[in-house]
Ligand SMILES: Cc1cc2nc3c(=O)[nH]c(=O)nc-3n(C[C@H](O)[C@H](O)[C@H](O)COP(=O)(O)OP(=O)(O)OC[C@H]3O[C@@H](n4cnc5c(N)ncnc54)[C@H](O)[C@@H]3O)c2cc1C
């Protein structure tokens with residue numbers, strides 16, 4: 249089974265603050281790390297390969313520093329990696345990103361399964377997986393908590409959709425997005441890290457792919473982030489209840505009574 | 511005739527009933543529509559009759575495609591059906607619930623239309639024709655305003671329980687359309703199960719008692735369950751308490767849990783971290799108990815009591 253896992257490098261921390269003078273976003277812990285859900289996707293891919301054989305190929309679009317994250321993924325057991333890196337890709341929103349990844353997947357070729365994390369923890373959209381599936385006209389199972397290989401053409405996936413769970417049988421090739429509940433990603437052993445340094449990592453620019461220039465980068469991104477700001481903490485009256493617990497409890501019930509909540 | 515340039519809400523079923531988020535979106539859409547037609551779009555099987563519920567929340571139109579094919583239809587089938595309807599009727603704006611289902615369908619539709627989609631919004635409004643979608647990022651630590659100036663339709667998914675649903679009068683025109691999407695042989699449903707009885711789920715609760723690390727004692731929890739029973743309240747928790755065997759992630763309030771907007775929330779021993787706060791900030795009446803009068807939760811509350819949560823729970827038990 250030839251599996252592509254799409255992974256994204258995200259900021260090392262979600263702790264962000266605002267520069268009081270410029271009002272610009274200041275990110276702490278600038279070093280990037282792998283999107284945590286993508287670790288689950290790699291783990292799922294490696295386990296499938298352990299069960300039925302094949303290969304696991306990583307794919308990421310991002311700046312040169314993303315190579316580190318791709319090496320981390322190879323240390324988790326992936327066999328090879330592709331980095332899509334070009335100035336022409338800058339400013340891509342989820343639509344443009346999905347299109348570019350889909351074109352790269354076409355070029356890699358002969359893919360059985362494409363795995364994604366459930367969502368990236370920076371913007372929290374979870375859109376890229378379904379967009380790639382649609383670009384390639386493939387079936388999808390999002391929010392997967394279990395993936396079982398059935399035969400050379402099929403996998404069975406349990407989806408957890410919150411209020412309902414589903415078991416679906418997908419005909420390959422197919423797209424799956426993976427929940428954190430699917431598995432416990434393995435630790436990278438020193439040996440695995442050593443081996444990852446010799447695994448093939450290929451960089452492709454926009455020149456290496458067949459791309460419609462109007463669908464990539466800023467031109468291919470219909471959405472614009474026009475403002476970023478710190479959420480305003482809601483403040484309320486904070487009226488104190490009486491200090492004595494019995495009186496406080498009584499006062500609380502009186503409030504509920506008055507508001508028709510009893 | 512289906513009205514062009516309308517504001518569409520894609521309706522969703524939760525089990526056999528219409529999902530609460532659909533009704534919440536209808537109410538909010540009516541409030542901001544400013545003369546624009548509000549329509550609910552419903553894909554259902556002949557056994558389902560979601561239009562009756564939808565009509566009670568005041569859409570101008572309900573567009574219904576009824577077909578046996580929607581029984582266990584794949585994401586691809588549903589997205590193709592929606593895309594065909596959108597291409598034929600050119601709505602201005604399309605809103606989905608940011609449920610797992612909505613978040614699976616919306617991007618497929620988006621890609622077929624090559625337009626913009628903003629995920630998991632907490633608010634949205636119009637500036638003339640432009641939809642401004644307000645969404646959190648970086649784990650709810652920042653807010654972003656996102657717009658789609660040049661392409662239509664403009665699309666967004668909206669976090670459940672961010673708005674309250676209110677019934678409304680007015681006659682909805684029902685527009686029946688033919689289902690056109692083919693069944694998907696590459697994605698076959700083998701089994702589907704409703705996980706939680708929708709009525710007992712936290713997200714729809716009108717009264718909630720929420721427990722945090724400061725109330726993490728068996729005796730307090732037992733007392734709270736009794737008080738909750740008497741008050742007809744559901745019990746929710748902050749993240750640390752989901753480590754206990756008696757609570758699951760389904761009961762966690764907050765950014766990575768459920769968003770709630772009950773009439774009453776009573777917070778016991780919760781500090782009020784931003785990730786918790788976003789999950790409950792639209793509650794009507796907020797009462798919080800914390801032994802630290804400076805805990806961030808206090809200024810987010812209508813009434814506060816500074817002291818030991820155990821003592822207040824005991825006093826409530828005595829009175830009820
Ligand atoms: C990406 C991300 C997502 C997250 N998502 C969520 C989420 O969805 N939901 C969530 O809840 N958290 C979430 N968190 C965690 C969140 O940041 C907080 O750590 C968490 O909400 C703290 O829970 P708490 O208030 O119960 O505990 P604490 O912060 O430890 O607060 C306990 C409070 O209890 C008070 N107290 C102690 N003893 C008593 C007593 N005897 N009587 C009265 N008061 C007492 C203390 O004064 C304190 O204020 C998330 C974090 C991250 C990074």
Ligand SMILES: Nc1ncnc2c1ncn2[C@@H]1O[C@H](COP(=O)(O)O)[C@@H](O)[C@H]1O
Nearest residue numbers: 254255309364365367368373374375376
């Ligand atoms: N730039 C990228 N390169 C590779 N994969 C990506 C990229 N952005 C998103 N993904 C994949 O898409 C998933 C969902 O991301 P998002 O839609 O941004 O929340 C991630 O978990 C990754 O698997």
